[in-house]
Amino acid sequence: MGDPKGFLKTGREGAERRPVEERVHDWNEVYPDGVGRALLPIISPQAGRCMDCGIPFCHQGCPLGNLIPEWNDLVWRDDWAGAIERLHATNNFPEFTGRLCPAPCETSCVLGINQDPVTIKNVEVSIIDRAWESNLVRPQPPEWLSGRTVAVVGSGPAGLAAAQQLTRAGHTVVVLERADEVGGLMRYGIPEFKMEKKHLDRRLDQMRREGTVFRTGVEVGRDLSVESLRDRYDAVVLAMGSTVPRDLQTEGRELDGLHQAMDFLPQANRAALGHPVEDQVTAEGLDVVIIGGGDTGADCLGTSTRQGAASITQLEIMPEPRARAPRASRGRPTR
Incomplete structure (x- = not known):
């Protein structure tokens, strides 16, 4: 614990965003020069608010089990190399999660019981953005090859993480993606203003340098059968996402002008990236x-x-809020 009084003397603070009237006219991230750089002047005191809890429930709140108190302490001590090492120990792509994750770790933060929780997500993205700028993120090709081959079906975050770990373990890995570019939901489902695709492309370049091979425009089940994959590769990892939207079974669903988000967003993202789109659905003037x-x-x-x-x-549709139980008194019992 770097600063024992950090959570007592420092309040929660976030980065300043670009003015709304400016950012709604472009597709760039809402923070000037990116969220990580915008946070650097304030992030060390924010990391110092971490309490070094006896039981850090943020571990349980994080689906990846990130070592949050450890890299919070390292950031407060200005040890950015140590911080990115501990962050990468559990998270292959913190530049993705630091921008896109809803941060259940902050909901689980013990400090949040009676104060604003630690800005865990902001600390995370600051670590990885500074690591990229400082050349602390480098390709890690395997020292030897196992002679085994693996096919990973799907290039979303799960497929990419599996491919990177398997490549570094020495296996020959091929990622199969049915779209024309790698990235899955992160490529065409996430708007550019939420995560600029340069962050995805930079990580893919690292993976190619490590030895991972990517094949796009290949749909397993149509272009390749599962049987052919099992014959050709020693192992197959299925990491596909669902492209079947949850539809509304209600009167009038068949009318024109009703569109699923899974159709609308990929088209819009392709257009924003300058890719050709046929019969694009747009909200302009509507x-x-x-x-x-x-x-x-x-x-x-x-x-x-x-x-x-x-x-x-x-x-x-929001459920009715439940009445909050009164907080138990922590004072001494009266006699």
């Missing part, structure tokens, strides 16, 4: 209604705004 208030709904809202929608209404 009154848009978005059903759903989660991450996907927010992506549709930001995309529709940048496309020039005349108006946007977002609908969400």
Whole structure:
């Protein structure tokens, strides 16, 4: 624990975003010069708010089991090389999660019981962005080859993480992707203003230098059978995402002008990246209604705004909030 009084003397602080009237007219990230660089002036005191809890529940809140108190302490001590080593110990792509993860670790933060939680997600993305700028992220090709071959079907975050680990273990790995570019949901499902694709391309370049091979435009089950993969490779990793949207079975669903987010967002992202799109659905000049208030709904809202929608209404069904139980007294019992 670098600063024993950090959480007592320092409040939660985040990076300043670009003005709304500026950022809605482009597809760049909402932070000036990227979120990691925008956070650097304030991030060390923020990391110092970590309490060195007896039981760090942020470990349980993080699906990856990130060693959060360890790299918080290293950032506070200005040991960025040590911080990226501990971050990469559990997370292959912190530049993705540091931008896209909903941060359940912060919900689990013990400090959040009676104060604002530690800005864990911001510390994470600051570590990896500074590591890239400082040349601390380098290709790690295997020292020897096992002679085994592995096919990874799908190039989303799960497929890429599996491919990187298997390549570094010495296996010959081929990633098969049915789209025209690698990245899965991160390539065409995530808007550019949420994560610029330069972060994805930079990591893919590292993986190619390590020896991972990528083949695009290959759909397993149509272009290649599973049987042929099992005959050709020693192991097959299935890491496909679902492209079947959750539809509404309601009257009027068949009417024109109703579109699934899984159709709308990839088209919009392709157009924003300068790729040709046939029969693109655009929100320009239209009154848009978005059903759903989660991450996907927010992506549709930001995309529709940048496309020039005349108006946007977002609908969400929220359960009634539960009454909060009164906090138990921590004082001494009266006599």
